[in-house]
Amino acid sequence: MRKEIIYTMNTAYRGEYSIKGFSFGTGEKAACIMGAMRGNEFQQLYICSLLSKKLSELETRGAIVSGKQILLIPSLNYSSFNVGKKYWISDNSDVNRAFPGNPEGQATSRIAAAVMDHVKDYAYGIQFASFYMDGEFIPHVRMMETGKQSTSLANLFGLPYVLTAEPRAYDKATLNYNWQIGGTEAFSVYSGVTEKIDSESAAHAVSAVLRFLTRMGIIRYNCHAGYISTVLDEEELLSVKSDKSGGFLKRFVSPGDEVVRGNVIANVINPMTGEIAADIYAPTDGIIFYAQNAPMIYQNSVVFKLIRRLHN
Known part of the structure; x- marks a missing residue:
């Protein structure tokens, strides 16, 4: 060296x-x-x-x-x-x-x-x-x-x-x-x-x-x-947002995890009351590519990016 x-x-x-x-x-x-x-x-x-x-x-x-x-x-x-x-x-x-x-x-x-x-x-x-x-x-x-x-x-x-x-x-x-x-x-x-x-x-x-x-x-x-390796175009990744509310982010999945359409994959918690302000659902079957790890999330922020699973 x-x-x-x-x-x-x-x-x-x-x-x-x-x-x-x-x-x-x-x-x-x-x-x-x-x-x-x-x-x-x-x-x-x-x-x-x-x-x-x-x-x-x-x-x-x-x-x-x-x-x-x-x-x-x-x-x-x-x-x-x-x-x-x-x-x-x-x-x-x-x-x-x-x-x-x-x-x-x-x-x-x-x-x-x-x-x-x-x-x-x-x-x-x-x-x-x-x-x-x-x-x-x-x-x-x-x-x-x-x-x-x-x-x-x-x-x-x-x-x-x-x-x-x-x-x-x-x-x-x-x-x-x-x-x-x-x-x-x-x-x-x-x-x-x-x-x-x-x-x-x-x-x-x-x-x-x-x-x-x-x-x-x-x-x-x-x-x-x-x-x-699986080759993906970045445009193929599906963004999942916290559309309804901001607050503490409680994630249930991590990158690499498989998800099923309709599953709750995160909660947004009201920071004042501790109540669930919103559930974040998987919009399709797929694999979590990216996950936000901040303690708090803002409304309309991207929480996950998802690799869609294609069905035959």
Whole structure:
């Protein structure tokens, strides 16, 4: 393992700020793995720490294929971790909404430009991302529909689902989108949670990446075959909302659970009286893909996203 400085800049209050990367193996730029971009992505940073340790062990054993290089960048925004903020501490901007970046722009834009320049030539790009909604979700690989995406390659991670999505305006300023546009096969890996550590799902995420790197001929590693992934379009997910009332959320199901049409899957509790203000029902048979985990929910908020079960 070799440590390298990806980018350095001076900041007004904290002196020099450096983004560090760790390289494994030598040769062609085979795979770049990106970790936390926001100061609340504890799970994503934790996964990177596990992966760094595992790749170091594999390198010591000579299990990284000769002529292949892997770059791991655990965090682009560790300053926000240090002060308990989600976004960049000086202007509350989001690094993952600043790509491809501007070397003469604001801090996050300069970081994005420098990182993009450093990682653009890797054949495969893997990002441990956080879901765009707060809550818990089924582990999956997400890909932008840029016309250059490959769901067959995404299947090689062996996670339960591959989710494709039409890029929205703000998606075009993300690393994943710009990687794909630049010719890198890019994948966002979602491991279930963000602001807390889930050791089990973190271990699955590490295994998924090692499985992919093995199948692409970058490392030699014996691992479980994983799942035969189901490919879904994000538009196929059915949103279930708290239409009638807001209040305390009492969930009865979690991501991965099967539900039957008409079942009560959550209650909304009146915070003043303790009475049930509303029941939330499953609108169809299916599987819970996403579940809100906030203690309180507002009226008309999305509580669940459901994978519809198709009947023959």
